[in-house]
Amino acid sequence: MKAAAVKVVSPETASSGTASPAAVERSVSAALERWTPEILGLSHAIHADPELSGQEFRAVKRVSRLLRSAGFSFDGPQPLLPASFSARFGTGELVVALCVEYDALPAIGHACGHNVNAACAVGAAIALASVADELGITVKVLGTPAEETSGGKVDLIGEGFFEDVSLAMMAHAGGEDVIGGSSLxxxxxxxxxxxxxxxxxxxxxxxxxxxxxxxxxxxxxxxxxxxxxxxxxxxxxxxxxxxxxxxxxxxxxxxxxxxxxxxxxxxxxxxxxxxxxxxxxxxxxxxxxxxxTGNAYAELTQDRFLSEAYRDAMVARGRAVAFNEEPVASTDMGNVSQLVPSIHPLLGYDVGGAAHHTAEFAAHGSSASADRAVLDGAFGLALAASAAASDPRQRERLLGGRSR
Known part of the structure; x- marks a missing residue:
């Protein structure tokens, strides 16, 4: 039996419609707790059923099913790009985009942890949906295929699916928690x-x-x-x-x-x-x-306010988050970050010292440590977006399309 869509209204909600930080945090935590089985089930299912770039159709079905059960509607028209989608919850003027990656690697499966990335983004979206009205936001979820090859986010930019977005977020699986880094x-x-x-x-x-x-x-x-x-x-x-x-x-x-x-x-x-x-x-x-072969990837530029808010939230969950500005690898999230304020932190869990893109890394993707990372990362992303939506100066900046 599917859980009902979460809607939490706190008595601490101000008359202006903006909830207090404490009320938002409680609502986000409650939503994540209620949806934990489905969020972690999504991570495990994608991990056990790896699909190559541009062919992630079963992953899309799984993500879409969960989002619908949480009350999200799917935009019309949908992207033309295969294995992509666009869904939303709420009607606020500040549009928060969560980017969902789900492609695997040939022969070694989810050796880049995209099952963790996907579940974390979906979890953050569901958590934000619980406070969308109070924060005056629209939660937009974009299915972004083929990060490992052609760069689906670049195609979605070309199709116009980021035009209404005020800020964009996702977290990426890794061996440690890192915020602020760039990419090549x-x-x-x-x-x-x-x-x-x-x-x-x-x-x-x-x-x-x-x-x-x-x-x-x-x-x-x-x-x-x-x-x-x-x-x-x-x-x-x-x-x-x-x-x-x-x-x-x-x-x-x-x-x-x-x-x-x-x-x-x-x-x-x-x-x-x-x-x-x-x-x-x-x-x-x-x-x-x-x-x-595929789209050119731009360098990643992470928004400082969102990065600091994410780090604060993760520290509150008992995690140590390093700050780093050195470029690491490459991602099509870089192209998104050149368009709208964005964050793309590394989300750490026990990978046994393994490097990305190895079978050893893939083996840790559905562990208890990875599960905790999914939920903590969802919490961090949700609170970072909430902090920006609740801060008048930051809200004005984001609505104006300005980076800090």
Missing amino acids: AMGMWDVLYEGRPAHAAAAPSQGVNALDALVVAQTAIALARQQLPPGSVVSLIVTEGGSAVNVIPERARASVEMRSPSIKNLRIIEERVRRCLEAGALASGSTLKVTP
Whole structure:
């Protein structure tokens, strides 16, 4: 039997319609306690049934079912992007978006903890729904697929689903609690060289060696690294390099990933790498085709007020939260943060010292420690949004679309 939608009205609610912080905290805690079985059940179900980027249809059904049972309605029209959705609760002018990630990795499942991310965001949304009227907010939940590959949040930005959003939030699974960190801007390319095959011993001069083009390009990129902006990372793997040793390779293919502390510097790196790739084509006589794979990710900028409010709430739950501004990895939440004030804290639980994107990390995703992180993170996100909605200065800032 599904629980009824939670609606808590406190006697401490002021006549203006704004609840006191103590009343909000009690309502948020009560909502989370009431919905704990469903929230943790969602985390466990997604963890046990991993789906790859852009194919997270069962996860969407599970999340949608829970949101409907909590009283959320689904927007019309829905996003065109597969495995995405948009739902909301409330009618307040301040729109709080919770971003729900749920994609897994090939072969190793939820090795980035997106089941924890999803359940935490949904839990925060349900908790905020319990105080939506008192705070004058609309709680918007966006299903954001394919964070690991093409960047679904960027597509949802393009479709206009962040246009009414005042602030955006999510927490990401990790081995420790960290707030304030940035991420690296990132671009990814598929690189294809095409030449002409020939017998490698009988008629090598009649061939055009596509693999030679790739070797030249890879060498040029390696030499260029010294002159790239500080913090730049260029990674390249060869995915195709010929079919037989006695045949001049007609095709060679590579995947290139470029990262930088800012989208501005990323564009510089992309231009340098492209010239290196063109050098390979010129030297070998091959043709070159460069195709972006997915959307470019911008760097993450976390809102200071929301970060501090989140940290205060997590400390109140007995958690130690570190503050860090160093860039770590890459996320399409960075693109959201360039559009609206956002937070994307790391949500810590016992992962046995394992690193992200390993089978060992995935094994800890439905543990008691992970479950506690889901509920604590939901509490922290809900209270951070509540603090901003209740503070007249911050509310005005967020409604005006200004970052601090």
